[in-house]
Amino acid sequence: MKLRFAGTGDSAQVPCFGCDCPACQRARLLTCHRRGPCAGEIELDGELILIDAGRMDLAERCERQRPAAILLTHYHADHVQGLLHLRWGRGEAIPVYGPKDAQGCADLHKNPGILDFRPGLKPFRPLTLGGLTLTPLPLNHSKPTLGYAIEDGAQRIAWLCDTVGLPGATERFLSEWQPHGVVIDATHPDSSDTPRNHNNLAMALEIIERLDPARTWLTHISHELDASMMTGSSPLPVGVELAADGLEILV
Amino acid sequence: MKLRFAGTGDSAQVPCFGCDCPACQRARLLTCHRRGPCAGEIELDGELILIDAGRMDLAERCERQRPAAILLTHYHADHVQGLLHLRWGRGEAIPVYGPKDAQGCADLHKNPGILDFRPGLKPFRPLTLGGLTLTPLPLNHSKPTLGYAIEDGAQRIAWLCDTVGLPGATERFLSEWQPHGVVIDATHPDSSDTPRNHNNLAMALEIIERLDPARTWLTHISHELDASMMTGSSPLPVGVELAADGLEILV
Numbered sequence: 001m002k003l004r005f006a007g008t009g010d011s012a013q014v015p016c017f018g019c020d021c022p023a024c025q026r027a028r029l030l031t032c033h034r035r036g037p038c039a040g041e042i043e044l045d046g047e048l049i050l051i052d053a054g055r056m057d058l059a060e061r062c063e064r065q066r067p068a069a070i071l072l073t074h075y076h077a078d079h080v081q082g083l084l085h086l087r088w089g090r091g092e093a094i095p096v097y098g099p100k101d102a103q104g105c106a107d108l109h110k111n112p113g114i115l116d117f118r119p120g121l122k123p124f125r126p127l128t129l130g131g132l133t134l135t136p137l138p139l140n141h142s143k144p145t146l147g148y149a150i151e152d153g154a155q156r157i158a159w160l161c162d163t164v165g166l167p168g169a170t171e172r173f174l175s176e177w178q179p180h181g182v183v184i185d186a187t188h189p190d191s192s193d194t195p196r197n198h199n200n201l202a203m204a205l206e207i208i209e210r211l212d213p214a215r216t217w218l219t220h221i222s223h224e225l226d227a228s229m230m231t232g233s234s235p236l237p238v239g240v241e242l243a244a245d246g247l248e249i250l251v
Numbered sequence: 252m253k254l255r256f257a258g259t260g261d262s263a264q265v266p267c268f269g270c271d272c273p274a275c276q277r278a279r280l281l282t283c284h285r286r287g288p289c290a291g292e293i294e295l296d297g298e299l300i301l302i303d304a305g306r307m308d309l310a311e312r313c314e315r316q317r318p319a320a321i322l323l324t325h326y327h328a329d330h331v332q333g334l335l336h337l338r339w340g341r342g343e344a345i346p347v348y349g350p351k352d353a354q355g356c357a358d359l360h361k362n363p364g365i366l367d368f369r370p371g372l373k374p375f376r377p378l379t380l381g382g383l384t385l386t387p388l389p390l391n392h393s394k395p396t397l398g399y400a401i402e403d404g405a406q407r408i409a410w411l412c413d414t415v416g417l418p419g420a421t422e423r424f425l426s427e428w429q430p431h432g433v434v435i436d437a438t439h440p441d442s443s444d445t446p447r448n449h450n451n452l453a454m455a456l457e458i459i460e461r462l463d464p465a466r467t468w469l470t471h472i473s474h475e476l477d478a479s480m481m482t483g484s485s486p487l488p489v490g491v492e493l494a495a496d497g498l499e500i501l502v
């Protein structure tokens with residue numbers, strides 16, 4: 001499968017409106033340093049599956065290639081705001097999978113348009129989409145949130161965002177499943193405050209040390225983490241990198 | 252004052268995702284025919300006031316010039332979705348005025364970030380912003396919705412969107428107030444169905460005939476109305492035109 005990082009930023013994105021920190025200044029000058037809302041794209045056998053839908057150009061992306069399905073981690077705006085517009089399109093319904101969340105976001109569930117919201121996924125109950133097997137994994141966040149263990153028969157990738165730490169059952173699943181690659185929430189730089197809804201860098205790296213995948217991509221990155229990394233004071237372990245918008249990986 | 256049409260489309264925008272009608276095909280080829288979510292910008296004495304906030308590039312627009320205030324007509328996603336991201340910015344709070352609507356959209360009221368949501372405006376109770384006097388006018392829509400009678404001391408413009416028809420009190424106010432220019436919802440082409448939430452072309456023109464302003468701009472235009480106008484079978488009365496994204500007017 002091919003995995004593309006469509007967006008790697010937090011809800012404020014990078015640059016963050018009105019911010020003059022070094023990371024935001026850099027992102028205004030060099031578009032390669034911008035970060036849109038955290039989202040992924042998986043391509044397998046010519047089919048496109050989107051992970052999350054918070055990007056602002058979602059409809060344009062879908063016009064270039066209509067997705068076979070959209071997989072949601074949760075209903076925070078930065079993960080679904082593109083659907084507010086996409087839903088009013090034309091043509092065949094697009095199936096949307098995600099956690100059980102009666103509230104959803106705004107009026108999406110009440111007025112789904114061309115979106116076919118499927119019943120909420122059950123934790124650890126695998127879903128098959130084309131050649132992919134996707135196992136929903138509960139995460140720790142302020143809204144019902146699922147990560148995904150993604151398998152194409154050969155490679156195993158875990159998508160773990162948004163989360164702070166990991167629930168015990170999810171960590172046990174992953175330890176046994178042994179993903180080759182992990183994509184994980186690393187929103188905040190390290191600080192004395194314990195984050196409530198997202199990992200900071202140290203928390204993400206502790207999880208990675210325990211799971212020990214061959215490769216790790218940090219995502220949902222805030223301008224604060226970017227600014228902190230720009231000082232060069234937090235070198236990343238071998239096999240761990242900051243994801244970037246547009247980065248493509250063949251796994 | 253200067254009035255700029257930042258967006259003139261309906262919630263599906265033009266082109267509408269997945270649609271191959273002549274209007275959508277034209278808009279894909281020629282960007283001047285695209286229509287983003289309905290929104291306006293007023294400039295007076297160097298200050299910027301935004302009308303509605305549904306455009307997807309709202310944060311970028313606000314970085315070029317920080318608005319003195321944002322004026323909302325209502326909390327449907329196509330009028331506020333840009334705030335879902337803008338709110339996480341930095342710097343001084345941005346005052347946001349709009350109708351009383353406890354629900355708002357998604358978690359905007361619960362997590363306002365840098366947005367300073369002011370108490371809901373009272374119908375016909377004028378608000379002063381810099382050199383502008385803005386009188387909120389109730390409209391007929393599926394959520395609490397206000398139009399605005401906008402006056403800079405010399406000229407009078409009415410912004411009437413989203414609406415189907417006009418409440419009696421609003422029409423009486425406008426008949427007396429005698430706007431020079433009117434911006435009005437004309438979402439749908441004429442058809443035998445009576446629209447429930449938006450004017451069709453005939454309904455918009457009937458209102459304009461009664462109010463008799465010197466100039467009228469039709470907005471919140473669907474791809475269906477664009478496609479219908481492309482056939483040339485509905486010439487508009489003198490003084491009435493379709494608004495276009497980016498159109499600027501000195502009034």
Ligand SMILES: [Mn+2]
Nearest residue numbers: 011076078162
């Ligand atoms: Mn998020």
Ligand SMILES: [Mn+2]
Nearest residue numbers: 074076141162
């Ligand atoms: Mn979240």
Ligand SMILES: [Mn+2]
Nearest residue numbers: 262327329413
């Ligand atoms: Mn609307």
Ligand SMILES: [Mn+2]
Nearest residue numbers: 325327392413
């Ligand atoms: Mn509306």
Ligand SMILES: [Zn+2]
Nearest residue numbers: 019021024223
């Ligand atoms: Zn910054």
Ligand SMILES: [Zn+2]
Nearest residue numbers: 270272275474
């Ligand atoms: Zn169309």
